[in-house]
Amino acid sequence: MVDALSRRRAAGVKICFVGLENLPVLAPEFRHHTVGGESVQQTLLGLALARRGHQVSMVSGDYGQADGAQWQDIGVFKAYRPQAGLPGLRFIHPRWTGLWRALARADAELYYTSCAGMQVGLVALFCRRHRRRFVFRAASDADCDPARLLVRFARDRWLYRFGLRRADAILVQSTRQAEAMARNYGLASRVAGMLVEPPGAASAIRDIDVLWVANLRRVKRPDRALELADRLPATSFHFVGGPLPGEEALFDEVRHAAAARPGVMFHGALPYAEVNALYARARLLLNTSDVEGFPNTYLQAWARGVPVVSVFDPDGVIEREGLGIAAPSPAQLPAAVRYLLREPLAWRAMSDRCRAFVAREYGEDKVLGPYLASFAEALRGGAGAADLTSRSHA
Numbered sequence: 001m002v003d004a005l006s007r008r009r010a011a012g013v014k015i016c017f018v019g020l021e022n023l024p025v026l027a028p029e030f031r032h033h034t035v036g037g038e039s040v041q042q043t044l045l046g047l048a049l050a051r052r053g054h055q056v057s058m059v060s061g062d063y064g065q066a067d068g069a070q071w072q073d074i075g076v077f078k079a080y081r082p083q084a085g086l087p088g089l090r091f092i093h094p095r096w097t098g099l100w101r102a103l104a105r106a107d108a109e110l111y112y113t114s115c116a117g118m119q120v121g122l123v124a125l126f127c128r129r130h131r132r133r134f135v136f137r138a139a140s141d142a143d144c145d146p147a148r149l150l151v152r153f154a155r156d157r158w159l160y161r162f163g164l165r166r167a168d169a170i171l172v173q174s175t176r177q178a179e180a181m182a183r184n185y186g187l188a189s190r191v192a193g194m195l196v197e198p199p200g201a202a203s204a205i206r207d208i209d210v211l212w213v214a215n216l217r218r219v220k221r222p223d224r225a226l227e228l229a230d231r232l233p234a235t236s237f238h239f240v241g242g243p244l245p246g247e248e249a250l251f252d253e254v255r256h257a258a259a260a261r262p263g264v265m266f267h268g269a270l271p272y273a274e275v276n277a278l279y280a281r282a283r284l285l286l287n288t289s290d291v292e293g294f295p296n297t298y299l300q301a302w303a304r305g306v307p308v309v310s311v312f313d314p315d316g317v318i319e320r321e322g323l324g325i326a327a328p329s330p331a332q333l334p335a336a337v338r339y340l341l342r343e344p345l346a347w348r349a350m351s352d353r354c355r356a357f358v359a360r361e362y363g364e365d366k367v368l369g370p371y372l373a374s375f376a377e378a379l380r381g382g383a384g385a386a387d388l389t390s391r392s393h394a
Helices: 004-011 037-051 091-106 118-130 154-165 175-185 222-231 248-259 272-281 296-303 314-321 330-342 344-361 364-379 383-391
Strands: 014-018 055-060 069-071 074-078 110-114 133-137 169-172 208-213 237-240 264-268 282-287 308-310 324-326
Touching: 014 037, 014 091, 037 055, 037 074, 037 110, 037 296, 037 364, 055 091, 074 091, 091 118, 110 118, 110 364, 118 133, 118 154, 133 154, 133 364, 154 175, 169 175, 169 364, 175 314, 208 222, 208 272, 208 330, 222 237, 222 248, 222 330, 237 272, 248 264, 272 282, 272 296, 282 296, 282 330, 296 308, 296 344, 308 330, 314 324, 324 330, 330 344
Parallel strands: 014 055, 014 110, 055 074, 110 133, 133 169, 208 237, 208 282, 237 264, 282 308, 308 324
Antiparallel strands: 069 074
16 A cells, blocks of 8 residues: 555655746736736746646636636636725735635645845745745845835835845846845855746747847836837847836837837737747847846747847856957947947857757756755755655756
Protein backbone atom coordinates (compact mmCIF):
# COMPACT_ATOMS: atom_id res chain seq x y z
CA MET A 1 0.00 0.00 0.00
CA VAL A 2 1.30 3.45 -0.95
CA ASP A 3 1.55 5.68 2.10
CA ALA A 4 0.30 9.27 2.20
CA LEU A 5 3.76 10.78 1.74
CA SER A 6 4.47 8.72 -1.36
CA ARG A 7 1.13 9.73 -2.84
CA ARG A 8 1.93 13.37 -2.13
CA ARG A 9 5.32 13.11 -3.82
CA ALA A 10 3.79 11.47 -6.86
CA ALA A 11 1.30 14.33 -7.17
CA GLY A 12 3.91 17.09 -6.81
CA VAL A 13 3.89 20.20 -4.67
CA LYS A 14 0.87 22.53 -4.82
CA ILE A 15 2.11 25.95 -5.94
CA CYS A 16 -0.09 28.97 -6.62
CA PHE A 17 1.05 31.98 -8.66
CA VAL A 18 -0.68 35.22 -7.78
CA GLY A 19 -0.76 37.54 -10.78
CA LEU A 20 -3.95 39.38 -11.68
CA GLU A 21 -2.92 39.78 -15.35
CA ASN A 22 -1.70 36.21 -15.91
CA LEU A 23 -4.78 34.84 -17.65
CA PRO A 24 -4.31 36.73 -20.95
CA VAL A 25 -0.89 35.10 -21.32
CA LEU A 26 -2.10 31.62 -20.41
CA ALA A 27 -5.48 31.55 -22.18
CA PRO A 28 -5.61 32.45 -25.90
CA GLU A 29 -9.24 33.58 -25.75
CA PHE A 30 -8.28 36.42 -23.37
CA ARG A 31 -5.10 37.42 -25.22
CA HIS A 32 -6.30 40.92 -26.17
CA HIS A 33 -6.19 42.17 -22.58
CA THR A 34 -3.17 44.16 -21.38
CA VAL A 35 -0.30 42.19 -19.85
CA GLY A 36 3.15 43.02 -18.49
CA GLY A 37 6.47 41.25 -18.32
CA GLU A 38 5.73 39.69 -14.94
CA SER A 39 2.56 38.11 -16.27
CA VAL A 40 4.69 36.43 -18.92
CA GLN A 41 7.29 35.30 -16.39
CA GLN A 42 4.79 33.89 -13.89
CA THR A 43 3.01 32.01 -16.67
CA LEU A 44 6.18 30.54 -18.16
CA LEU A 45 7.35 29.51 -14.69
CA GLY A 46 4.00 27.93 -13.87
CA LEU A 47 3.96 25.99 -17.14
CA ALA A 48 7.52 24.75 -16.58
CA LEU A 49 6.65 23.48 -13.10
CA ALA A 50 3.44 21.87 -14.33
CA ARG A 51 5.44 19.97 -16.96
CA ARG A 52 7.60 18.66 -14.12
CA GLY A 53 4.63 17.20 -12.31
CA HIS A 54 3.81 19.90 -9.76
CA GLN A 55 0.22 20.94 -9.10
CA VAL A 56 0.16 24.51 -10.36
CA SER A 57 -2.64 27.00 -9.95
CA MET A 58 -3.03 30.73 -10.44
CA VAL A 59 -5.04 33.51 -8.89
CA SER A 60 -5.92 35.96 -11.63
CA GLY A 61 -8.36 38.78 -12.22
CA ASP A 62 -11.98 38.14 -13.12
CA TYR A 63 -12.17 38.32 -16.91
CA GLY A 64 -15.50 36.51 -17.02
CA GLN A 65 -13.89 33.07 -17.04
CA ALA A 66 -15.29 30.11 -15.11
CA ASP A 67 -13.72 29.88 -11.68
CA GLY A 68 -11.24 27.02 -11.40
CA ALA A 69 -11.11 26.46 -15.17
CA GLN A 70 -7.91 24.87 -16.45
CA TRP A 71 -5.58 25.83 -19.25
CA GLN A 72 -2.52 23.68 -19.97
CA ASP A 73 -2.89 21.83 -16.64
CA ILE A 74 -3.06 25.06 -14.63
CA GLY A 75 -6.22 25.80 -12.68
CA VAL A 76 -7.13 29.50 -12.52
CA PHE A 77 -9.13 31.00 -9.64
CA LYS A 78 -10.57 34.47 -10.14
CA ALA A 79 -10.19 37.17 -7.50
CA TYR A 80 -12.15 40.25 -8.60
CA ARG A 81 -12.87 42.54 -11.55
CA PRO A 82 -10.47 45.52 -11.62
CA GLN A 83 -13.17 48.20 -11.43
CA ALA A 84 -15.61 46.36 -9.16
CA GLY A 85 -16.65 47.93 -5.86
CA LEU A 86 -17.07 51.45 -4.52
CA PRO A 87 -14.07 53.82 -4.43
CA GLY A 88 -12.69 54.00 -0.91
CA LEU A 89 -14.32 50.72 0.07
CA ARG A 90 -13.24 48.36 -2.72
CA PHE A 91 -9.83 47.81 -1.15
CA ILE A 92 -11.67 45.75 1.48
CA HIS A 93 -14.35 44.36 -0.82
CA PRO A 94 -13.98 42.95 -3.35
CA ARG A 95 -10.17 43.24 -3.51
CA TRP A 96 -9.04 41.89 -0.14
CA THR A 97 -12.00 39.55 0.26
CA GLY A 98 -11.89 38.38 -3.34
CA LEU A 99 -8.15 37.75 -3.27
CA TRP A 100 -8.29 35.78 -0.02
CA ARG A 101 -11.21 33.67 -1.19
CA ALA A 102 -9.37 32.82 -4.40
CA LEU A 103 -6.21 31.96 -2.43
CA ALA A 104 -8.28 29.67 -0.22
CA ARG A 105 -9.85 27.90 -3.20
CA ALA A 106 -6.39 27.34 -4.69
CA ASP A 107 -5.43 25.60 -1.41
CA ALA A 108 -1.71 25.56 -2.22
CA GLU A 109 1.27 24.75 -0.01
CA LEU A 110 3.29 27.63 -1.41
CA TYR A 111 2.15 30.97 -2.84
CA TYR A 112 4.29 33.07 -5.18
CA THR A 113 3.83 36.66 -6.27
CA SER A 114 6.05 39.27 -7.87
CA CYS A 115 6.17 43.04 -8.30
CA ALA A 116 5.69 45.52 -5.45
CA GLY A 117 2.10 46.28 -4.49
CA MET A 118 -0.64 45.70 -1.98
CA GLN A 119 -1.00 42.06 -3.03
CA VAL A 120 2.36 41.27 -1.42
CA GLY A 121 1.06 42.16 2.03
CA LEU A 122 -2.32 40.49 1.49
CA VAL A 123 -0.75 37.23 0.31
CA ALA A 124 1.71 37.31 3.21
CA LEU A 125 -1.12 37.82 5.72
CA PHE A 126 -3.07 34.93 4.21
CA CYS A 127 -0.06 32.62 4.35
CA ARG A 128 0.71 33.60 7.92
CA ARG A 129 -2.86 32.98 9.05
CA HIS A 130 -3.20 29.66 7.23
CA ARG A 131 0.36 28.42 7.81
CA ARG A 132 1.33 28.36 4.16
CA ARG A 133 4.64 29.39 2.61
CA PHE A 134 5.18 32.60 0.70
CA VAL A 135 7.82 33.51 -1.92
CA PHE A 136 8.23 36.96 -3.45
CA ARG A 137 10.25 38.00 -6.49
CA ALA A 138 11.28 41.57 -7.30
CA ALA A 139 10.31 42.68 -10.79
CA SER A 140 12.14 46.00 -10.95
CA ASP A 141 15.04 47.84 -9.35
CA ALA A 142 12.36 50.09 -7.81
CA ASP A 143 11.00 47.10 -5.85
CA CYS A 144 14.26 47.08 -3.90
CA ASP A 145 14.36 50.77 -2.99
CA PRO A 146 11.60 52.36 -0.88
CA ALA A 147 12.47 55.79 -2.28
CA ARG A 148 11.73 54.63 -5.85
CA LEU A 149 8.71 52.37 -5.38
CA LEU A 150 6.23 52.59 -8.25
CA VAL A 151 3.29 52.20 -5.86
CA ARG A 152 0.77 55.03 -5.67
CA PHE A 153 -0.87 54.81 -2.23
CA ALA A 154 0.86 54.95 1.18
CA ARG A 155 -1.38 52.10 2.36
CA ASP A 156 -0.14 49.88 -0.48
CA ARG A 157 3.49 50.81 0.15
CA TRP A 158 3.04 49.83 3.81
CA LEU A 159 1.45 46.53 2.81
CA TYR A 160 4.33 45.85 0.45
CA ARG A 161 6.92 46.39 3.19
CA PHE A 162 4.87 44.28 5.59
CA GLY A 163 4.66 41.39 3.14
CA LEU A 164 8.27 41.62 2.04
CA ARG A 165 9.50 41.18 5.61
CA ARG A 166 7.30 38.12 6.07
CA ALA A 167 8.29 36.30 2.89
CA ASP A 168 9.82 32.86 3.43
CA ALA A 169 12.13 33.51 0.47
CA ILE A 170 12.91 36.51 -1.73
CA LEU A 171 14.11 36.30 -5.32
CA VAL A 172 15.60 39.13 -7.39
CA GLN A 173 16.59 39.58 -11.02
CA SER A 174 20.17 40.79 -10.62
CA THR A 175 23.06 41.21 -8.20
CA ARG A 176 22.32 44.93 -8.25
CA GLN A 177 18.85 44.22 -6.90
CA ALA A 178 20.19 41.79 -4.29
CA GLU A 179 22.57 44.47 -3.02
CA ALA A 180 19.77 47.06 -2.94
CA MET A 181 17.42 44.67 -1.11
CA ALA A 182 20.08 44.08 1.55
CA ARG A 183 21.01 47.75 1.82
CA ASN A 184 17.50 49.21 1.90
CA TYR A 185 15.49 46.50 3.65
CA GLY A 186 18.14 44.41 5.41
CA LEU A 187 16.83 41.30 3.66
CA ALA A 188 18.71 38.49 1.97
CA SER A 189 17.67 37.39 -1.52
CA ARG A 190 18.69 35.01 -4.28
CA VAL A 191 19.25 35.97 -7.91
CA ALA A 192 16.94 34.03 -10.22
CA GLY A 193 16.95 34.37 -13.98
CA MET A 194 13.96 34.56 -16.26
CA LEU A 195 12.42 32.08 -18.63
CA VAL A 196 12.07 32.67 -22.34
CA GLU A 197 10.06 30.74 -24.88
CA PRO A 198 12.11 29.23 -27.70
CA PRO A 199 11.46 31.28 -30.86
CA GLY A 200 9.83 29.86 -33.92
CA ALA A 201 11.33 29.96 -37.38
CA ALA A 202 13.46 33.04 -38.02
CA SER A 203 11.88 35.72 -40.20
CA ALA A 204 13.49 36.16 -43.60
CA ILE A 205 12.59 39.85 -43.61
CA ARG A 206 13.81 42.40 -41.06
CA ASP A 207 11.53 45.26 -42.07
CA ILE A 208 11.32 46.99 -38.66
CA ASP A 209 14.41 49.07 -37.96
CA VAL A 210 13.64 49.94 -34.33
CA LEU A 211 11.11 48.25 -32.05
CA TRP A 212 9.99 49.85 -28.76
CA VAL A 213 7.89 47.69 -26.40
CA ALA A 214 6.46 48.70 -23.01
CA ASN A 215 3.14 49.44 -21.38
CA LEU A 216 2.67 53.19 -21.53
CA ARG A 217 3.73 54.98 -18.37
CA ARG A 218 5.89 58.07 -17.85
CA VAL A 219 8.79 56.17 -16.33
CA LYS A 220 9.23 54.23 -19.60
CA ARG A 221 10.04 57.53 -21.37
CA PRO A 222 8.33 57.03 -24.74
CA ASP A 223 9.10 60.71 -25.36
CA ARG A 224 12.76 59.80 -25.81
CA ALA A 225 11.86 57.26 -28.48
CA LEU A 226 9.70 59.79 -30.31
CA GLU A 227 12.52 62.34 -30.19
CA LEU A 228 14.85 59.70 -31.62
CA ALA A 229 12.38 59.05 -34.44
CA ASP A 230 12.48 62.78 -35.26
CA ARG A 231 16.28 62.69 -35.44
CA LEU A 232 16.28 59.61 -37.67
CA PRO A 233 13.45 60.30 -40.13
CA ALA A 234 14.54 57.61 -42.61
CA THR A 235 14.35 54.92 -39.90
CA SER A 236 11.18 52.91 -39.27
CA PHE A 237 10.00 52.80 -35.65
CA HIS A 238 7.30 50.51 -34.27
CA PHE A 239 5.76 51.19 -30.84
CA VAL A 240 3.91 48.50 -28.86
CA GLY A 241 2.21 49.09 -25.53
CA GLY A 242 -1.15 49.41 -23.86
CA PRO A 243 -2.52 52.02 -21.44
CA LEU A 244 -2.16 51.56 -17.69
CA PRO A 245 -4.57 52.87 -15.05
CA GLY A 246 -3.83 56.53 -14.42
CA GLU A 247 -1.72 56.81 -17.59
CA GLU A 248 -4.51 56.89 -20.19
CA ALA A 249 -3.66 60.46 -21.19
CA LEU A 250 -0.09 59.42 -21.96
CA PHE A 251 -1.33 56.58 -24.15
CA ASP A 252 -3.43 59.01 -26.20
CA GLU A 253 -0.55 61.48 -26.34
CA VAL A 254 1.88 58.89 -27.73
CA ARG A 255 -0.69 57.51 -30.16
CA HIS A 256 -1.37 60.94 -31.63
CA ALA A 257 2.32 61.86 -31.75
CA ALA A 258 3.10 58.61 -33.60
CA ALA A 259 0.31 59.23 -36.11
CA ALA A 260 1.89 62.58 -37.01
CA ARG A 261 5.21 60.96 -37.91
CA PRO A 262 5.35 59.09 -41.25
CA GLY A 263 8.09 56.68 -40.14
CA VAL A 264 6.37 55.61 -36.92
CA MET A 265 3.83 52.79 -36.50
CA PHE A 266 1.88 52.69 -33.22
CA HIS A 267 0.35 49.26 -32.56
CA GLY A 268 -1.07 49.90 -29.09
CA ALA A 269 -1.59 46.84 -26.94
CA LEU A 270 -0.91 43.53 -28.67
CA PRO A 271 -1.21 39.92 -27.49
CA TYR A 272 2.01 38.30 -26.31
CA ALA A 273 2.30 36.00 -29.35
CA GLU A 274 1.84 38.88 -31.78
CA VAL A 275 4.57 40.91 -30.09
CA ASN A 276 6.93 37.95 -30.50
CA ALA A 277 6.20 38.05 -34.23
CA LEU A 278 7.31 41.69 -34.31
CA TYR A 279 10.59 40.85 -32.56
CA ALA A 280 11.31 38.40 -35.37
CA ARG A 281 10.98 41.26 -37.89
CA ALA A 282 13.03 43.81 -35.92
CA ARG A 283 16.64 44.82 -36.38
CA LEU A 284 16.95 46.55 -33.00
CA LEU A 285 15.05 46.75 -29.71
CA LEU A 286 15.14 50.20 -28.13
CA ASN A 287 14.69 50.72 -24.38
CA THR A 288 14.39 54.30 -23.08
CA SER A 289 13.13 53.67 -19.54
CA ASP A 290 14.29 55.47 -16.41
CA VAL A 291 13.61 52.42 -14.22
CA GLU A 292 13.80 48.72 -15.05
CA GLY A 293 14.64 45.37 -13.50
CA PHE A 294 15.72 42.82 -16.06
CA PRO A 295 13.32 43.50 -18.93
CA ASN A 296 11.48 40.52 -20.32
CA THR A 297 11.71 42.34 -23.66
CA TYR A 298 15.48 41.87 -23.72
CA LEU A 299 15.18 38.09 -23.59
CA GLN A 300 12.42 38.03 -26.19
CA ALA A 301 14.61 40.12 -28.49
CA TRP A 302 17.89 38.26 -27.91
CA ALA A 303 16.24 34.87 -28.45
CA ARG A 304 15.37 36.11 -31.95
CA GLY A 305 18.77 37.60 -32.65
CA VAL A 306 17.75 41.21 -32.03
CA PRO A 307 20.41 43.42 -30.35
CA VAL A 308 19.28 45.89 -27.68
CA VAL A 309 20.11 49.60 -27.60
CA SER A 310 19.42 51.03 -24.17
CA VAL A 311 20.56 53.33 -21.39
CA PHE A 312 19.78 50.52 -18.93
CA ASP A 313 22.18 47.57 -18.77
CA PRO A 314 21.28 45.09 -15.98
CA ASP A 315 24.48 43.92 -14.27
CA GLY A 316 26.39 45.12 -17.35
CA VAL A 317 25.27 42.14 -19.45
CA ILE A 318 24.77 44.05 -22.72
CA GLU A 319 28.29 45.47 -22.70
CA ARG A 320 29.95 42.37 -21.25
CA GLU A 321 28.40 39.90 -23.68
CA GLY A 322 28.15 42.18 -26.72
CA LEU A 323 24.35 41.93 -26.99
CA GLY A 324 23.80 45.45 -28.29
CA ILE A 325 24.91 48.88 -27.20
CA ALA A 326 24.53 50.26 -23.67
CA ALA A 327 24.53 54.01 -24.18
CA PRO A 328 26.08 56.04 -21.35
CA SER A 329 23.21 58.54 -21.58
CA PRO A 330 20.10 59.20 -23.70
CA ALA A 331 22.14 61.66 -25.78
CA GLN A 332 24.17 58.72 -27.16
CA LEU A 333 21.14 56.70 -28.33
CA PRO A 334 20.99 58.18 -31.87
CA ALA A 335 24.63 57.35 -32.59
CA ALA A 336 24.16 53.81 -31.28
CA VAL A 337 21.11 53.20 -33.47
CA ARG A 338 22.81 54.69 -36.54
CA TYR A 339 25.88 52.52 -36.06
CA LEU A 340 24.04 49.20 -35.90
CA LEU A 341 21.68 50.03 -38.76
CA ARG A 342 24.56 51.12 -41.00
CA GLU A 343 27.06 48.37 -40.16
CA PRO A 344 25.58 45.03 -41.24
CA LEU A 345 28.64 43.00 -40.25
CA ALA A 346 28.60 44.42 -36.71
CA TRP A 347 24.85 43.82 -36.53
CA ARG A 348 25.21 40.21 -37.69
CA ALA A 349 27.93 39.49 -35.12
CA MET A 350 25.77 40.91 -32.33
CA SER A 351 22.71 39.04 -33.58
CA ASP A 352 24.61 35.74 -33.49
CA ARG A 353 25.91 36.49 -29.97
CA CYS A 354 22.38 37.25 -28.78
CA ARG A 355 21.06 33.85 -29.90
CA ALA A 356 24.07 32.02 -28.51
CA PHE A 357 23.81 33.81 -25.16
CA VAL A 358 20.16 32.86 -24.67
CA ALA A 359 20.82 29.26 -25.69
CA ARG A 360 23.74 29.03 -23.25
CA GLU A 361 22.36 30.90 -20.24
CA TYR A 362 18.59 30.54 -20.40
CA GLY A 363 17.86 26.87 -20.83
CA GLU A 364 14.81 25.96 -18.79
CA ASP A 365 16.54 23.58 -16.38
CA LYS A 366 19.30 26.09 -15.64
CA VAL A 367 16.87 28.95 -14.98
CA LEU A 368 14.62 26.85 -12.75
CA GLY A 369 17.43 25.92 -10.36
CA PRO A 370 17.31 29.02 -8.09
CA TYR A 371 13.50 28.96 -7.99
CA LEU A 372 13.37 25.32 -6.97
CA ALA A 373 16.08 25.86 -4.36
CA SER A 374 14.18 28.79 -2.84
CA PHE A 375 10.89 26.92 -2.89
CA ALA A 376 12.53 23.97 -1.18
CA GLU A 377 14.03 26.23 1.51
CA ALA A 378 10.66 27.89 2.08
CA LEU A 379 9.03 24.50 2.54
CA ARG A 380 11.86 23.02 4.58
CA GLY A 381 10.77 21.23 7.71
CA GLY A 382 7.99 19.38 5.89
CA ALA A 383 7.78 16.87 3.11
CA GLY A 384 7.36 19.64 0.55
CA ALA A 385 11.06 20.44 0.53
CA ALA A 386 11.96 16.91 -0.43
CA ASP A 387 9.31 16.93 -3.12
CA LEU A 388 10.75 19.94 -4.85
CA THR A 389 14.37 18.92 -4.48
CA SER A 390 13.73 15.50 -5.92
CA ARG A 391 12.06 17.06 -8.96
CA SER A 392 14.58 19.84 -9.52
CA HIS A 393 16.58 17.80 -12.02
CA ALA A 394 13.65 16.14 -13.72
